[in-house]
Amino acid sequence: MKPVWVVDDDRSIRWVLEKTLSREGIPFKSFASATEALSLLDHGAEPPQVLLSDIRMPGQSGLELLQEVKTRFDGVPVIIMTAYSDLESAVAAFQGGAFEYLPKPFDVDQAVELIRRAMDESMHQSGASEEVGVAPEILGQAPAMQEVFRAIGRLALSHATVLITGESGSGKELVARALHRHSPRADKPFVAINTAAIPKDLLESELFGHERGAFTGAQTQRRGRFEQADGGTLFLDEIGDMPAELQTRLLRVLSDGHFYRVGGHSPIKANVRVIAATHQNLESRVKDGLFREDLFHRLNVIRIRLPALRERREDIPLLTRHFLAKSAKELGVETKRLSEAAIKYLAALDFQGNVRQLENLCHWLTVMAPGQQVEINDLPAELREAPAAASAGDWEEDLEAEVDRLLGRGIEDVHGILSRAFERVLISRALIHTGGRRIEAAQALGIGRNTITRKIQELGLDGDREPAGG
Numbered sequence: 001m002k003p004v005w006v007v008d009d010d011r012s013i014r015w016v017l018e019k020t021l022s023r024e025g026i027p028f029k030s031f032a033s034a035t036e037a038l039s040l041l042d043h044g045a046e047p048p049q050v051l052l053s054d055i056r057m058p059g060q061s062g063l064e065l066l067q068e069v070k071t072r073f074d075g076v077p078v079i080i081m082t083a084y085s086d087l088e089s090a091v092a093a094f095q096g097g098a099f100e101y102l103p104k105p106f107d108v109d110q111a112v113e114l115i116r117r118a119m120d121e122s123m124h125q126s127g128a129s130e131e132v133g134v135a136p137e138i139l140g141q142a143p144a145m146q147e148v149f150r151a152i153g154r155l156a157l158s159h160a161t162v163l164i165t166g167e168s169g170s171g172k173e174l175v176a177r178a179l180h181r182h183s184p185r186a187d188k189p190f191v192a193i194n195t196a197a198i199p200k201d202l203l204e205s206e207l208f209g210h211e212r213g214a215f216t217g218a219q220t221q222r223r224g225r226f227e228q229a230d231g232g233t234l235f236l237d238e239i240g241d242m243p244a245e246l247q248t249r250l251l252r253v254l255s256d257g258h259f260y261r262v263g264g265h266s267p268i269k270a271n272v273r274v275i276a277a278t279h280q281n282l283e284s285r286v287k288d289g290l291f292r293e294d295l296f297h298r299l300n301v302i303r304i305r306l307p308a309l310r311e312r313r314e315d316i317p318l319l320t321r322h323f324l325a326k327s328a329k330e331l332g333v334e335t336k337r338l339s340e341a342a343i344k345y346l347a348a349l350d351f352q353g354n355v356r357q358l359e360n361l362c363h364w365l366t367v368m369a370p371g372q373q374v375e376i377n378d379l380p381a382e383l384r385e386a387p388a389a390a391s392a393g394d395w396e397e398d399l400e401a402e403v404d405r406l407l408g409r410g411i412e413d414v415h416g417i418l419s420r421a422f423e424r425v426l427i428s429r430a431l432i433h434t435g436g437r438r439i440e441a442a443q444a445l446g447i448g449r450n451t452i453t454r455k456i457q458e459l460g461l462d463g464d465r466e467p468a469g470g
Contacts, residue, residue: 003027004115005048007037007065008081009057013104017052020108026115033057034065047073050118052102054081070097077118081106113435116141120318138174139322142312148175151304156182161254163239163299164277166306169356172277173237175306180233185273188232191225195246196238203246205262214263226259226270233273239299240280240291251295274299309351309358313432316347319355323362336365338374345376348433349383424459427452431461 004026006017014030021028029048031037034057041047051069055062066078077099099118102111140146152175155162162179164172173192180190198206205214209224225234236242242250253259254274258267276299285291309316320338328335338346351357361380369378376384399418406414430441442452455461 002046002049003029004050004052004119005037006030007032007034007051007053007057007062009033009054013054013081016108017111020112021115024112026119034060034062034068037065038068041069041072047076049076049122050099050115051076051078052081052115053078066098075122077121079114079118107437109435109437117317117321121321138171138178139318140312140315141318142307142315144307144312145315148304148306151302152178152182155179155302157184158302159184159273161273161299161301162275163282163301163303164275164306165282165303166277166279167308167354168279169354170306170308171355172279172306173235175304176233176235176275176277179275180235180273183233183273185232189229190233190235191229192235192237193225194237196241200243200246203243204249207246208249208259208261209264210262211264214261221261224261226253226272227268229272231271233275236274236276238278238280239276240278240282240285242291244290244292247292247295251292251298254295254298309354310349313347316351316358317343319358320346320362323359324366326359327363327366331366333366334372336369336372336374339376342374342376342379344433345379348429420459423455424461427455427459428461 004021006014006021006028007030008014008017009032011032014032018028018030029040031040034053037051037053038060047069051065053062053065062080066080069076069078074097078097080098080101081104082101099121100114102114138145138149140148162176164175166172176192177190180186193206195203205222205224207224207226209222209227212219212221236250249259253270257270259270260267282291282296282300286293286296309319317338320343324337325335346358346361353360361383364380365374365378368380371378402418403414406417411417426445427441430444431438434440434444438452438456439449442449445452447455
């Protein structure tokens, strides 16, 4: 990774940023003037990953530095630092191609978040966003996604059967494709089939093929998906919905490596790696007699769980920028950008449709949002209004049910138990919304700073590190 360049004539600002970047493990170089930074570029130095520059400095200004860097290295994101009274210069910075501006005095955690966003943008533009070699669509800094990336890396040389679990729209097929692309079978076919989308009476033929005359309408011999994927990978999506009789046939293939076409009498060797996926709980379906236990164990050799988007909210800004850029490229238009308020609003949504829903939203915004900067009011009405309206009474009904359950079990101190749970949810969600800044969280909740600090300690939430200045 190339270093972040910090350009500011104020030594104290440089010192704060140097200490912060060092703590975060981000390489950096610092300069007291734009002239110093440009001199290094003039002597053939590699451009920075991100440039962070003050606007007003002796000699060349930050705007002049911005213009020079964007002329030579258009892909380098430039963050302009400015005082609150200098917003006109900030507007000029955006017009000059700045990635973002950072108002002084700034919160160091806010600065780090902004720098990391710029680094993501830089890596994406340079094609280096595939840190572990997975497709650009599989992006994520959340710990749960890093586990997925590590699993893909560990399975790079494996032929083992893999079961991918996760909610609809979470990207299970993307993971399957990444597993194939980094396997010894990468130069062979990847064949995908959604077993829930094909009628039961056609699925057997789709999977295993059929001989001519095997049934009415079978005018010619047909190769099924197993044969089409010979030497490669067969991805069976929504495996939990596979009919019982086909579960038996699939089990035989996985057990002895051979199958028969429908109407056929000669066994065909299945040189195929099977990757299966489901949004359902297969253990529960086994208990309910809806899925064969022996097939479950055959498929469940290695399991990868893909987190729902609401479990990796910190990835929403990164994914949003990626999908907005992707949609803009497909449509041949300029990329839209979301305001900080809009990003925070999206990060607080549950996205029941997961990454697929977010991608569709970004495509909608690219087409429908009126300006280049997207505000909360530019979001679809159903995202601005429906969630609150739809859930207005639901949580109260759930609370009633929980009270009844606890009282029915003879639990004492029901009021205390539920009050603590209520406060924990309120405070933890407010902290997520404000990026961990306690003062802002307290203001949003209408409570005092001392109160939120005490509650955080009482509720065991003090693992949430408070940002400097917050």
